[in-house]
Amino acid sequence: MIGLPILGDPIYRASDQIRHTYPMNRDKITLVGAGLVGALFATLLAQRGFPVEVFERRPDPRKGGFLGGRSINLALAERGWHGLRLAGLSAALKPLAVMMRGRMVHHLDGHTELLRYGRDDSEVIWSINRGSLNMALLDAAESAGARIHFGRRLQTIDWDKSTLQLVDDETGTTHAHAAATLIGADGAGSALRAAMAQKIDLGERFDPLDHGYKELEIPRLPDLPSAALTPTLSRRRESGDLFAMEPNALHIWPRGNYMCIALPNAEGSFTVTLFLPNAGNPGFASVRSPAEVRTLFERDFADTVPLVPDLERDFASNPTGLLGTLYLDRWHIQNRALLIGDAAHAIVPFHGQGMNCGFEDAVELAELMECDPNDSATVFAEFERRRKPDADAIAAMALENYVEMRDSVADAHFLLMRALERQLAARHAGRFVPRYWMVTFSRLPYATAFARGEIQSGILRELCMDKTELAQIDLARADALVAARLPLLPSA
Ligand code: FAD
Ligand code: 8R5
Numbered sequence: 001m002i003g004l005p006i007l008g009d010p011i012y013r014a015s016d017q018i019r020h021t022y023p024m025n026r027d028k029i030t031l032v033g034a035g036l037v038g039a040l041f042a043t044l045l046a047q048r049g050f051p052v053e054v055f056e057r058r059p060d061p062r063k064g065g066f067l068g069g070r071s072i073n074l075a076l077a078e079r080g081w082h083g084l085r086l087a088g089l090s091a092a093l094k095p096l097a098v099m100m101r102g103r104m105v106h107h108l109d110g111h112t113e114l115l116r117y118g119r120d121d122s123e124v125i126w127s128i129n130r131g132s133l134n135m136a137l138l139d140a141a142e143s144a145g146a147r148i149h150f151g152r153r154l155q156t157i158d159w160d161k162s163t164l165q166l167v168d169d170e171t172g173t174t175h176a177h178a179a180a181t182l183i184g185a186d187g188a189g190s191a192l193r194a195a196m197a198q199k200i201d202l203g204e205r206f207d208p209l210d211h212g213y214k215e216l217e218i219p220r221l222p223d224l225p226s227a228a229l230t231p232t233l234s235r236r237r238e239s240g241d242l243f244a245m246e247p248n249a250l251h252i253w254p255r256g257n258y259m260c261i262a263l264p265n266a267e268g269s270f271t272v273t274l275f276l277p278n279a280g281n282p283g284f285a286s287v288r289s290p291a292e293v294r295t296l297f298e299r300d301f302a303d304t305v306p307l308v309p310d311l312e313r314d315f316a317s318n319p320t321g322l323l324g325t326l327y328l329d330r331w332h333i334q335n336r337a338l339l340i341g342d343a344a345h346a347i348v349p350f351h352g353q354g355m356n357c358g359f360e361d362a363v364e365l366a367e368l369m370e371c372d373p374n375d376s377a378t379v380f381a382e383f384e385r386r387r388k389p390d391a392d393a394i395a396a397m398a399l400e401n402y403v404e405m406r407d408s409v410a411d412a413h414f415l416l417m418r419a420l421e422r423q424l425a426a427r428h429a430g431r432f433v434p435r436y437w438m439v440t441f442s443r444l445p446y447a448t449a450f451a452r453g454e455i456q457s458g459i460l461r462e463l464c465m466d467k468t469e470l471a472q473i474d475l476a477r478a479d480a481l482v483a484a485r486l487p488l489l490p491s492a
Helices: 036-047 078-086 088-097 130-144 189-199 231-240 290-300 302-307 311-317 354-371 376-406 412-427 434-442 446-464 473-487
Strands: 010-012 020-022 028-032 054-055 073-076 098-100 100-107 112-116 123-128 147-149 154-160 163-166 172-180 181-184 206-218 250-254 259-264 270-277 321-327 338-339
Touching: 028 036, 028 100, 036 054, 036 078, 036 130, 036 354, 073 078, 073 130, 073 354, 078 088, 078 302, 078 354, 088 123, 088 130, 098 259, 123 130, 130 147, 154 189, 189 338, 206 376, 250 376, 259 376, 259 473, 290 302, 290 311, 321 376, 338 376, 354 376, 376 434, 376 446, 412 446, 412 473, 434 446, 446 473
Parallel strands: 028 054, 028 181, 054 147, 100 250, 181 338
Antiparallel strands: 010 020, 073 123, 098 123, 100 112, 154 163, 163 172, 206 270, 206 321, 250 259, 259 270
16 A cells, blocks of 8 residues: 555645645546546546546547647636636636736727726636646646546446446447446536436437537737738737737627627637527528628628638638537436536537536535535535526526627617616625626626626616616616615625
């Protein structure tokens, strides 16, 4: 037993300086999927002394796989940072992330305006590269003691024999593995979920959105063809600028029923995403040929045209992404298996909360397991009881935020309500907190953000009815409504 920690022996982990005691008698936990949520959860569990084994379909991205492809970024908010902090990763990742202070709205006539998300630079979101984040999490999981097996795709489960069938897609070989307690973080197309559904009715429902998405790229300023550059951009390039647009913003081109967005990448490029209905015009069914793509962009997103040199090629070669919401009535089977992250509750992307919510799952579950390490049945049931209302709430808010981003953001009445919202937030700190702030900058349960958001938007609608300017609002009435309808929030 030399070299192995014994009960009561403190372990010091270099990465976060947290002291852990390695307990005995903890059952091994088998995880499926080492994506964002799986890798974070493996880290948190291993830190808490659980033996953790992870099976991941893909090869190890640290061995030359993730690099080279397109830069794909994600918006990281407070819930996500909290998980990364607990994993001891936030200090190392912060320098890789680009601050996004607000929405940079690109109007049809070409003018832009920045609508700040929060009050100051402490209330912002961050754009981070998915590959870098995933690799940092894999490193953290392994340093905490988790064992990750790459090139192992879960195919089927023999529940009676507690055995997984795993396939190595590169060689075609299959492997059997005995596992008693399974946790699935294998994403929206979860194989564990499919295997669970053969044993019990999960009450699964997928609500497809009738809109899809396509990713395009704005290269770094030095990589843009000179011919396309405006005089301003040429000057900026000569002065050494890397970014072709404002880097510290999430760019939005709201166009009513559809939109483009762009998130900055640390090296200077932007990932642009076009969200469009699948049918109708414009829609993915009608915008197909290179000429149709160009016509759409020249009409609706004219300021992006010089910045997306490979427009037609990106459009043709990148797949059209499907969107929708996954609802399950049950996330677990007794003490045998539990789903977390997208495998349990994939949502539409419009609040930028899919990963953030999944990280919150990982933290909540790791903390429950730490409190009650030998009773998976109770922990799994409790996890589902606590998290399901929050998952349902963020699913609903994400759908609502699509309308806000693509449409309302350019609407005068909406902007009046937003301005009043800020004023009430300043007058009633801790009581009137904009829903976006609760979702993005706090760790209040999503269900609380949703419920209070409904009350708040009722107040805003009543006060703004028939009004066009802030000066017309009856603030005494506003104060009375807030006091009557919104209890003080617990201080964080
Ligand atoms: P995944 O990240 O999908 O990981 C699942 C893992 O399981 C993968 O590694 C996969 O290879 C593995 N796997 C799958 N099947 C098997 C199998 N049978 N056996 C073994 N392993 C398997 N969220 C945000 O919060 N902010 C954003 O800005 C944001 N932007 C996004 C942009 C895009 C283009 C997309 C597609 C999503 C975005 N999301 C964002 C959502 C976010 O990516 C997901 O919510 C998050 O990745 C979910 O993590 P997960 O670990 O549950 O699933
Ligand atoms: N996901 C995001 C927001 C909210 C921004 C706001 C929205 C692309 C497939 Cl669509 C979207 C947000 O309200 O002003 N924060 O972060 C990320 C988003 O989309 C991501 C990049 C995406 C899935 C394609």
